Amino acid sequence: MFDSFEVVPAVDVQDGEAVQLVGGERGTETRYGDPVDAAEGWVDEGAETLHLVDLDGAFEGERQNADAIDAIVDAVDVDVQVGGGIRTADEARELLDRGVDRVILGTAAVENPELVEEISEDYPDGVLVGLDAKDGEVVVSGWTEGTGLDPAEAAERYQDLGAAGILFTDVDVEGTEDGVRTDVVERVVDAVDIPVVASGGVATVRDIIDLRDAGAAAVVVGTALYEGAFTLGSAMDALDDS
Numbered sequence: 001m002f003d004s005f006e007v008v009p010a011v012d013v014q015d016g017e018a019v020q021l022v023g024g025e026r027g028t029e030t031r032y033g034d035p036v037d038a039a040e041g042w043v044d045e046g047a048e049t050l051h052l053v054d055l056d057g058a059f060e061g062e063r064q065n066a067d068a069i070d071a072i073v074d075a076v077d078v079d080v081q082v083g084g085g086i087r088t089a090d091e092a093r094e095l096l097d098r099g100v101d102r103v104i105l106g107t108a109a110v111e112n113p114e115l116v117e118e119i120s121e122d123y124p125d126g127v128l129v130g131l132d133a134k135d136g137e138v139v140v141s142g143w144t145e146g147t148g149l150d151p152a153e154a155a156e157r158y159q160d161l162g163a164a165g166i167l168f169t170d171v172d173v174e175g176t177e178d179g180v181r182t183d184v185v186e187r188v189v190d191a192v193d194i195p196v197v198a199s200g201g202v203a204t205v206r207d208i209i210d211l212r213d214a215g216a217a218a219v220v221v222g223t224a225l226y227e228g229a230f231t232l233g234s235a236m237d238a239l240d241d242s
Contacts, residue, residue: 001102001125001165001195002217006049007208007235008197009042010222011035011072013065013084014055020223022176026059032226039072042225045232049079051199051220053104057085061107061141073099081128083167092119096126104167106130107140110147110154113161120162128197129158133184134171151184152191165195165217173201177224180207182214189215205230205238212239 011018014029018038022028032038039050052072056064063069063085073080083104086092092103092115102125109116109129120127131151132139138149155166168188170181180201189196195217202208202221211219225232 002049005212005216005239006218007047007232007239008049008051008081008218008220009047009225009232010051010053010199010220011039011042012053012055012222013068016065016068018226019055020226021055021174022223030223030226035068036071036075038226039076042232043076043078046236047078047232049081049101049218050076052080052082052084054082054084058083058106059141059144061085061087063091070098081167083128083130089115089118092126093122096123102126102128102164104128104130106132109158109163110138110140110149113157116158116163117161120164124162125164127163128165128167129155129163130167130169131155131158131188132169132171136184139171152187155188155196156191159192159194163194165197166192167197167199167220169220170198170200174199176201177203177227177229179203180211182210185211185216186214203229205235208235209238209242 013035018032018035019029054065079101081102082100087108133151138147185198197218198211198216199220202224
């Protein structure tokens, strides 16, 4: 999935615009304009993978920004992973067939774990299970509903079902730029043998290095990049030097 550790810029889409939320809460968004422009900008800066999320789809349970996501996929020539509102095997297959490298299943994977197995049989590298944790519990439906699941235990279960990787988001620090919590990431990394992509709380290049050292295969970064806390290039240079 990742030949080496990567910094993956996020392009979260709400109402057709690139946005970033704080703590996953609707109404906290900062808007950053056209999502295709954002995506192309990150590729120009050296991104090898993009993380695309239909936020409206995540909240509503049905893809809402498909046109914007499709436009990004058509515009860039790097790996893309797409989540938000994907609820059926047919929706996942449609995205994978049109050139998306990985689909992110969050709520759908929790509600129907067999869906992971079903898609993975045809696309063994195509499913990234999104485990979003709030107060130590996996949450779904746009981070609004608790499940009672422990993230590390859930990760192990989805590995057994054929997931190619785990996207672990620490919702408590998502979008806050307050820094990462490597201990919660390490619990998930230690539970599985498949790649774990970390997300949430990155404020500095040091946070990125710490997540790599905690065993993550990649890190998704949103607000810190959009707000200019550091550049994608400087983060990549620091990783090379550390």
